[in-house]
Amino acid sequence: MEQLSPASTLTDAFHGLGISVWTEDWRAVGQAILALRAAGIDPVQHLATAPGELARLHATVQVTDVNNFTLELMGMPDKRMLIGSLAEVVPNSAQTFARWFAALARGDRFYRFESRVRRLDGSLRDCLVMARLPQDPEGLARLFVCVVDITGYKADQMRLTEAERAVDRALRASAMGLVTAAIAHEVNNPLAAVVTNAEAALRWLRRPNPDTVEAEAAIVAAIGDALRARDVVDRTRALLSNAPPRPVALDPHHAIRDAAQFVQRELRLAEATLRLEVMADTPRLLADPVQVQQILTNLLLNAAQALVAHDGLREIALRARPHAAGVLIEVADSGAGIPPDRLLRVFEPFYSTRTDGIGLGLAICRTAAEAQGGRIWVSGAPGSGACFHVLLPAAP
Amino acid sequence: MVPGIIAVVDDDEAIRVALRSLLRSMGHEVRLFADAFSFLAEATLRPPDCVLTDIQMPGMNGLDLQREIRRTMPGLPVIVITAFPEEAIRRQAMADGALCFLSKPFETAAILHWLAEALGERK
Numbered sequence: 001m002e003q004l005s006p007a008s009t010l011t012d013a014f015h016g017l018g019i020s021v022w023t024e025d026w027r028a029v030g031q032a033i034l035a036l037r038a039a040g041i042d043p044v045q046h047l048a049t050a051p052g053e054l055a056r057l058h059a060t061v062q063v064t065d066v067n068n069f070t071l072e073l074m075g076m077p078d079k080r081m082l083i084g085s086l087a088e089v090v091p092n093s094a095q096t097f098a099r100w101f102a103a104l105a106r107g108d109r110f111y112r113f114e115s116r117v118r119r120l121d122g123s124l125r126d127c128l129v130m131a132r133l134p135q136d137p138e139g140l141a142r143l144f145v146c147v148v149d150i151t152g153y154k155a156d157q158m159r160l161t162e163a164e165r166a167v168d169r170a171l172r173a174s175a176m177g178l179v180t181a182a183i184a185h186e187v188n189n190p191l192a193a194v195v196t197n198a199e200a201a202l203r204w205l206r207r208p209n210p211d212t213v214e215a216e217a218a219i220v221a222a223i224g225d226a227l228r229a230r231d232v233v234d235r236t237r238a239l240l241s242n243a244p245p246r247p248v249a250l251d252p253h254h255a256i257r258d259a260a261q262f263v264q265r266e267l268r269l270a271e272a273t274l275r276l277e278v279m280a281d282t283p284r285l286l287a288d289p290v291q292v293q294q295i296l297t298n299l300l301l302n303a304a305q306a307l308v309a310h311d312g313l314r315e316i317a318l319r320a321r322p323h324a325a326g327v328l329i330e331v332a333d334s335g336a337g338i339p340p341d342r343l344l345r346v347f348e349p350f351y352s353t354r355t356d357g358i359g360l361g362l363a364i365c366r367t368a369a370e371a372q373g374g375r376i377w378v379s380g381a382p383g384s385g386a387c388f389h390v391l392l393p394a395a396p
Numbered sequence: 397m398v399p400g401i402i403a404v405v406d407d408d409e410a411i412r413v414a415l416r417s418l419l420r421s422m423g424h425e426v427r428l429f430a431d432a433f434s435f436l437a438e439a440t441l442r443p444p445d446c447v448l449t450d451i452q453m454p455g456m457n458g459l460d461l462q463r464e465i466r467r468t469m470p471g472l473p474v475i476v477i478t479a480f481p482e483e484a485i486r487r488q489a490m491a492d493g494a495l496c497f498l499s500k501p502f503e504t505a506a507i508l509h510w511l512a513e514a515l516g517e518r519k
Contacts, residue, residue, distance in 0.1 A: 185452065188479035189408045192500035196414035199504040203421035211421075218417045225410045 020070040020127075020147035024086060026104070026140040028060035033105050034137065043105040047098065058097040061086040064142070073127075073149055075119035092118045096129075104140075108133055117147065126154040183232065190229040197222035247372065249395035250285040250292060252278050252320040252327060259296030260318060263304060270304040272314040272333075279321035283394040286326075291368040292392070295376070298361040299331040299388045306335035306386065326374065326394040332387040337380045346378060365390075399423040400445035400515045405435045405461065406477075407453040411500070415448065418504065422511075432456035436464060443469055446514040448507075451478040451485060459485065462492050473514035477502060 014021060036043040047054050066082050076082060082089050096115055103111045111131045116124045131145045197218040204215035256276055267274055285292065300316065307314040313334040320329045338346060347366045362376075365388075369376040374392040402424045404415045412428045419426045427444060429435035431453055439447075447465065451458035462474050476489045481499040489497050496510045 185479045188500045190410055192477075192479065192502060193408070193410035193414040195501045196411070196418050196504070200414065200417035200421050203418065207421075214417065214421065218414070221410070221413055221417070225414070228410065 015068040017067075018069055018149075019067075020073040020149075021067040022063055022070060022082075022145040022147070023065045024143045024145055025062040025064055026100075026143050027137065029057050029101065029104060030137040030140040032057055033101075044102050047101060054098060054101070055087075055094070057101065058094055059085055059087045061093075061097075063089055070147070073117065073119075073125065073147065075121050075123070081120075092116075104133060107135065109135075111145075114150070117149075125149050126151045186232045187229050190225040190232070193225035194222045194229070197225065246288050247286045247393075248289060250287060250289055252282045252285060252329070255285060255289070255292050256296065256318050256320055256329065259293055259300060262293065262297045263300040266301055266304040267316070270307045270314060272304055272307045272316055274300070275315065275317045277317065277319045279319070282320050282322050282327060284327075286393045286395040287372040287374070288368075291371060295365045295368050295390055296329065296331070298365050299390070302361060302388075303331055303333035303335070303386070306333050310335045322394075323391060325391055327392050329390045329392065330387055331390075332380070332385060334385045337384050338378065338386045343378055347376070398515055399425070400511075401425045401427065402511070403427045403429060403435060403439065403444040403447045404449075405429045405432060405447065405453070405458070406450040407431060408450070411450070418507075422508075424511075432458070432461035432464070435461070436468075439465075439469065439472075443472060446473045446475065446511060448475045448477055451476060451489075452480055459488055459492065462489060462494060466493055475507070475510050475514065 033043045036046055047057075063083055063086050066079060070082065071077070071079060074082065086093050096113065099113060100111060109132065111129070111133055113129055115127050115129050117127045118124055126149070128148045128150050129145065130148070131143055134140055134143065201215040201218040201222070204211040204218065256278065260274055260276055263274075296318070300318065303316045307316070315334040317330070317332045319332070320327060322328070347362045366376050369390055369392070372392050374390060376388065376390045378386060378388050380386040399422070402419050404412055404419070404426060406412050406415070407430055409430070412430070416426045416428055427438070429438070432449075433455060435447070435449075449458045449461055456464075458476055458478070462476065465472050465474055473495045474493070475496055475498065476494045477498045477500060478485065479500040481497075486497045495514055496506075498506055498510075
């Protein structure tokens, strides 16, 4: 059997591996970067304002060699079609040249980016382009660029993402079946009360001696019931909508002030005071405003509920502050707190300690927080009140 | 219709308040209960002429209440009202001897009709 030398094995690998390898000469670019730096000019900023200069430098890059697989990748019959000025043999490279230039100017050790490569027949391939960037100018005489075709992998990833989305939608839909049943229950009760009160009012008025006091009481009750039905719809609208969250940069002051306004009535009923606090340096949130309102109003309503029958201090704090992973919003109440064995269960759907609750508020909060890429948890021992923590991403 | 004593068992206060007004406007005497236990405690001493009960309630639900009524107060008519109408529950309620099974929001005419039936039965 023929003994292969390590060098010839590597040469075989160079041509035989299904990876495209290019050797390129970037010396002129390296020299330009050094010259700009020597003149006290930031090379990246300079190039950003001088597009002609970028094109001129691009033209200086020379492709000196490619391996055999490169011909296959590019769909080209002859190596000579790829030797020469990079700008000429790969016109498409103009789009990524600024990225290369910036990586070199920053002194990056590696260049690793995805690019779309145009073959001779015009078709496009998704590729991962990698190079180790030499730190010395001489090393730039022979820059090795490696190009891996990831078109199939990308397509698989897309299909996988699509499949995951479909599964997610199906899961949401089946959860929605349960949720809509609960909502139907929640809405049908006040609706029944509206109809019954209105009928009662008619009957009080149609008596031979109309009883306007009874009729008025029934109409007032009907209005309250109708508003309750509206509230249920309002609070579940964000959950029911199939629209993906539309994250925007939100001022934390606005977010918590808006939520506070939404629950003024409930706070009055609970005779609770609400303190708002935004710590200095709290960044803006990156989240869907409707869903943030959903989360915060639900938590505030829960806090108000916890205080309704509470003896002692009735205070709720709504705070926003910076956190390593974004913005932390906290809703803390001075109520009876949550027993330790219930802390984990409170986010489960249909888990409610109230006889008038459907046990969806906190489940909705969790779904909404997770849809923003955030999370929600609760702390607090009996006697010290409950504190809900919502961690949401910060806007860049 | 002859006025009677109607018991309403529902954990939803708005429903209780609304039914009380409606039934009183018809001349009935109305007794309200937020749960099945408080109804049973009183009804054994002072039985009403008819019961309107919800199904989904904490503690004892409407179906269990209905069976308990069948056992202890066999002549008492029961009208079942639910915001969550499911065929299986409806069949169960009817098999257990409910006078009728109404979904919320219910039409007043239906309540009137079945109340007349219930209070007529009383005679």
